[in-house]
Amino acid sequence: MGLLILISALCPGAGASAQQAKTPSLEDLAKAAQNPIADTISVGLENIAAPNTGPYRQTADVFKIEPVIPFQLNADWNLVTRTTIPGIAQVRFSPEQGRIGGVGDINQIFALTPSHSGALIWGVGPTFSYPSATDPALGSGKWSAGPTIVALTMPGPWVLGVLANNIWSFSGPSDRAPVNQMMLQYFVTYNFSDGSYISSTPIITANWLAKGNDRWVVPVGAGVGKLFMVDKQPINAEIGVYYNLLKPDLASHWQFRASLAFLFPK
Numbered sequence: 001m002g003l004l005i006l007i008s009a010l011c012p013g014a015g016a017s018a019q020q021a022k023t024p025s026l027e028d029l030a031k032a033a034q035n036p037i038a039d040t041i042s043v044g045l046e047n048i049a050a051p052n053t054g055p056y057r058q059t060a061d062v063f064k065i066e067p068v069i070p071f072q073l074n075a076d077w078n079l080v081t082r083t084t085i086p087g088i089a090q091v092r093f094s095p096e097q098g099r100i101g102g103v104g105d106i107n108q109i110f111a112l113t114p115s116h117s118g119a120l121i122w123g124v125g126p127t128f129s130y131p132s133a134t135d136p137a138l139g140s141g142k143w144s145a146g147p148t149i150v151a152l153t154m155p156g157p158w159v160l161g162v163l164a165n166n167i168w169s170f171s172g173p174s175d176r177a178p179v180n181q182m183m184l185q186y187f188v189t190y191n192f193s194d195g196s197y198i199s200s201t202p203i204i205t206a207n208w209l210a211k212g213n214d215r216w217v218v219p220v221g222a223g224v225g226k227l228f229m230v231d232k233q234p235i236n237a238e239i240g241v242y243y244n245l246l247k248p249d250l251a252s253h254w255q256f257r258a259s260l261a262f263l264f265p266k
Contacts, residue, residue: 026195030227033236034159037080037123042068046259050252054091061089082109102134123150127165142172144179159189182206195227218246234263
């Protein structure tokens with residue numbers, strides 16, 4: 001202890017350098033924002049606009065609030081919870097039915113992940129969909145659940161990974177259609193040292209009970225983003241454009257995405 005005090009007295013910059021070494025860089029914080037199961041509390045806001053949707057070619061819109069909260073279970077395992085609360089502005093589909101807005105079905109992921117991962121970061125657990133929609137047209141009306149898996153790696157400036165799950169309905173009104181849906185999101189991101197990055201993170205969905213063109217939504221595209229600081233608050237911002245290679249007949253060809261996430265690192 002006396003030696004450390006002596007070094008600090010003789011070299012006043014040594015303590016500051018050690019403290020600076022512990023401070024994550026903008027690139028490190030950006031990678032944490034891109035990791036779905038990072039050991040970092042965050043609150044994300046995302047808006048997805050889809051122009052020319054439906055028979056009247058209106059713009060559909062989904063606004064998501066996505067808090068991510070990790071819990072340390074013990075020295076070896078974390079439990080990461082990711083909740084998606086969607087606000088939906090649905091387009092008009094008939095002369096009798098105008099636009100409908102409200103909250104959709106809330107989705108929650110619970111991922112068990114090692115506290116000390118190697119080159120491969122992974123998590124597994126259940127996902128749940130709750131019939132929380134404020135209008136029957138905005139949700140399934142069913143309680144649904146299924147497995148989730150997350151796997152990613154971060155070689156150098158890259159973040160490469162996949163998040164996938166499938167849910168099946170197990171309860172709800174008998175007059176509502178059953179649920180059997182898959183969601184798969186792969187992410188390919190290249191980070192720069194100043195916190196900016198280029199990414200491709202399309203969300204592929206499949207409704208296994210639908211037929212023909214109504215089964216798949218398969219987008220391709222890319223976006224740009226940047227992690228920046230406001231005072232001492234890390235904020236991640238991203239915009240992207242995606243084109244739907246496969247989609248239901250009345251769905252839009254395009255998705256315009258914009259997101260903002262507030263990080264609260266330990």
